[in-house]
Amino acid sequence: MTLPHTPVSPDAADRTFQVDLRGLVDLLSHHLYSSPRVYLRELLQNAVDALTARHGLEPGAAADAFGIRLYADGSVVRVEDDGVGLTEADVHTFLATIGRSSKRSDQIAEQRADFIGQFGIGLLSCFLVADEIHVLSRSARTPDAPAVEWRGRGDGSYSVRTLPSSARPRPGTTVTLTPRADAAEWTRPGQVHALARHFGSLLRHPVTFQDSANGTGAPVNPEPAPWTRTYPTPGARSRALAAYGEEVFGFTPLDTIELDLPAVGLKGIACVLSEAVPAGRRHGHRVHVKGMLLSEQAEEILPEWAFFVRCVIDAESLRPTASRESLYEDDTLAAVRDALAESLRAWIARIAASDPELLGRFLQVHHLAVKSLAVHDDEILRMLLPWLPFETTDGHATLDEFARAHRTVLVTSSVEEFRQVAAIASAAGLGVVNGGYTYDRQLVHRLPEIRPEVSVADLDPATLTAHLDPVDRETELAAAAYLALARDALAVFDCDVALRTFQPATAPALLLDSREARHERTRSQLAREQQGGLWGDILGHLRQEAPRAQLILNQLNPLVRTAVTINEPELARTSAEALYGQAAMLSRRPLRPAESSLINRSFLDLLAHALRKDS
Numbered sequence: 169m170t171l172p173h174t175p176v177s178p179d180a181a182d183r184t185f186q187v188d189l190r191g192l193v194d195l196l197s198h199h200l201y202s203s204p205r206v207y208l209r210e211l212l213q214n215a216v217d218a219l220t221a222r223h224g225l226e227p228g229a230a231a232d233a234f235g236i237r238l239y240a241d242g243s244v245v246r247v248e249d250d251g252v253g254l255t256e257a258d259v260h261t262f263l264a265t266i267g268r269s270s271k272r273s274d275q276i277a278e279q280r281a282d283f284i285g286q287f288g289i290g291l292l293s294c295f296l297v298a299d300e301i302h303v304l305s306r307s308a309r310t311p312d313a314p315a316v317e318w319r320g321r322g323d324g325s326y327s328v329r330t331l332p333s334s335a336r337p338r339p340g341t342t343v344t345l346t347p348r349a350d351a352a353e354w355t356r357p358g359q360v361h362a363l364a365r366h367f368g369s370l371l372r373h374p375v376t377f378q379d380s381a382n383g384t385g386a387p388v389n390p391e392p393a394p395w396t397r398t399y400p401t402p403g404a405r406s407r408a409l410a411a412y413g414e415e416v417f418g419f420t421p422l423d424t425i426e427l428d429l430p431a432v433g434l435k436g437i438a439c440v441l442s443e444a445v446p447a448g449r450r451h452g453h454r455v456h457v458k459g460m461l462l463s464e465q466a467e468e469i470l471p472e473w474a475f476f477v478r479c480v481i482d483a484e485s486l487r488p489t490a491s492r493e494s495l496y497e498d499d500t501l502a503a504v505r506d507a508l509a510e511s512l513r514a515w516i517a518r519i520a521a522s523d524p525e526l527l528g529r530f531l532q533v534h535h536l537a538v539k540s541l542a543v544h545d546d547e548i549l550r551m552l553l554p555w556l557p558f559e560t561t562d563g564h565a566t567l568d569e570f571a572r573a574h575r576t577v578l579v580t581s582s583v584e585e586f587r588q589v590a591a592i593a594s595a596a597g598l599g600v601v602n603g604g605y606t607y608d609r610q611l612v613h614r615l616p617e618i619r620p621e622v623s624v625a626d627l628d629p630a631t632l633t634a635h636l637d638p639v640d641r642e643t644e645l646a647a648a649a650y651l652a653l654a655r656d657a658l659a660v661f662d663c664d665v666a667l668r669t670f671q672p673a674t675a676p677a678l679l680l681d682s683r684e685a686r687h688e689r690t691r692s693q694l695a696r697e698q699q700g701g702l703w704g705d706i707l708g709h710l711r712q713e714a715p716r717a718q719l720i721l722n723q724l725n726p727l728v729r730t731a732v733t734i735n736e737p738e739l740a741r742t743s744a745e746a747l748y749g750q751a752a753m754l755s756r757r758p759l760r761p762a763e764s765s766l767i768n769r770s771f772l773d774l775l776a777h778a779l780r781k782d783s
């Protein structure tokens with residue numbers, strides 16, 4: 169097959185893309201940056217990068233030899249730096265070419281990591297608040313080059329001219345914006361000062377702010393980052409770090425964990441939240457790069473399980489994305505995440521080993537979230553399972569405490585079961601944990617992985633009933649009439665009645681019942697009611713041998729001893745119903761309507777009986 173011949177147009181010459189700057193600025197403002205306020209961050213960042221380059225040129229200069237001065241009086245915003253400056257050629261190459269950055273050229277590839285910027289678009293953010301950017305610069309690299317002035321406009325046009333050296337006697341750059349009226353919110357003096365402090369409080373170069381009323385210039389970053397300062401005592405250090413965490417996040421941290429990863433020049437703190445949060449809720453962390461605040465909402469620096477902290481970090485080598493508001497998901501970030509996770513694990517291990525009081529407070533706040541985490545994270549499980557609190561027959565106890573008292577730990581599968589058996593099991597010396605709450609049963613079963621000397625088993629009815637001793641034959645016979653009446657009274661609940669002795673003697677009765685058994689009974693009852701119909705047939709087919717509930721009366725209990733001797737059949741029935749009702753309520757399970765009315769009726773009957781007797 170031959171392709172049709174497509175004639176080549178004689179004027180198919182290469183052309184250059186045209187860029188509509190207005191469209192580009194619109195794109196940046198609506199899709200890249202979160203708010204127009206970032207213009208100040210971009211100006212500060214350019215000034216910082218220029219100072220970094222200047223220090224590179226003059227390595228002997230003192231750290232505070234070069235600085236940044238901000239000025240705002242309501243009609244202009246100015247950012248002036250003592251940085252490396254620009255020549256006229258630089259201005260054409262870097263300022264006037266969108267996407268071109270001096271921080272990305274091949275010659276200084278190895279230095280790229282020194283700078284915050286790299287994309288060559290940051291300056292465009294100034295168009296979010298002004299129609300024109302005015303730059304006046306003098307190069308430190310070429311000191312005898314004249315000063316150069318550049319005016320860039322939002323419509324894409326720009327002009328450049330050189331000026332005598334006297335127009336800017338010293339190297340550095342001054343960027344001046346004349347804000348549009350609609351951007352006043354972001355450019356009034358108070359706001360510029362606040363934004364400078366917000367973005368620049370941890371910058372390592374001196375930054376000052378001046379407004380028309382303030383002639384001297386107030387420091388924006390008067391103090392170095394709190395973790396770089398020296399303190400008289402370790403206590404003073406941790407108090408200062410906690411105070412900083414509180415200032416930044418607005419809560420008093422339960423503890424403050426210092427973060428220090430020299431390999432990536434990262435320092436900072438993790439503040440342990442003082443209130444519970446749902447597991448898996450990730451928090452925004454504050455990330456500074458070379459002192460500049462880039463993001464307050466960076467989630468990616470910590471793994472998901474670290475929901476209990478909020479961090480402030482300052483790193484040298486993390487790479488921000490073009491919006492500057494998140495970080496590149498690269499190998500460095502992955503390594504930082506792993507290393508920070510390790511620091512948090514080390515903190516947990518340290519407090520688990522040496523600060524039980526703090527560990528207790530931590531788990532008191534975060535135990536639910538830690539439990540959900542431990543189910544999936546073996547390491548957290550290994551570190552924290554013994555210290556997690558559970559409801560047990562010894563009260564609220566950590567698994568460690570509980571396992572020391574009970575080599576065999578029994579777990580119930582529901583809260584209701586636990587309520588039913590707790591008192592009796594505990595009197596019988598059995599150690600039972602309430603496994604009815606989410607994750608609890610699953611977690612308790614994993615205890616032998618950490619404490620191999622402990623065995624864990626589900627509590628089965630046989631274990632418990634083994635501790636319910638039969639009564640002697642004589643007592644059984646004497647109680648037979650009462651038991652028969654009681655069985656008859658409780659037949660509607662498919663409940664058998666038996667007499668046993670068990671501790672504690674204060675417990676009159678124990679209702680052995682389970683949700684499954686109740687389900688099965690409800691199904692049987694429905695089948696009976698619907699007999700004959702299709703529904704009844706289906707239910708009838710499904711019907712198994714309905715497991716019966718059992719009301720075990722305690723012969724050791726004085727009330728039961730008296731009850732079994734009652735001669736009046738009505739009173740005997742009522743007392744059996746009342747004992748059933750009390751045992752059902754003790755389990756704290758929801759009562760069925762028939763049970764509620766039984767409890768009401770038996771209470772009123774007993775009351776009437778008592779009143780009759782007294783009158």
Ligand SMILES: Nc1ncnc2c1ncn2[C@@H]1O[C@H](COP(=O)(O)OP(=O)(O)OP(=O)(O)O)[C@@H](O)[C@H]1O
Binds near residue numbers: 269
């Ligand atoms: N204050 C300054 N001093 C010296 N050079 C500057 C200054 N501001 C901007 N420049 C020059 O202009 C270039 C473009 O700046 P711009 O802010 O647009 O991008 P960038 O900082 O290189 O990268 P990014 O888009 O990541 O911020 C810079 O690479 C730098 O060469």
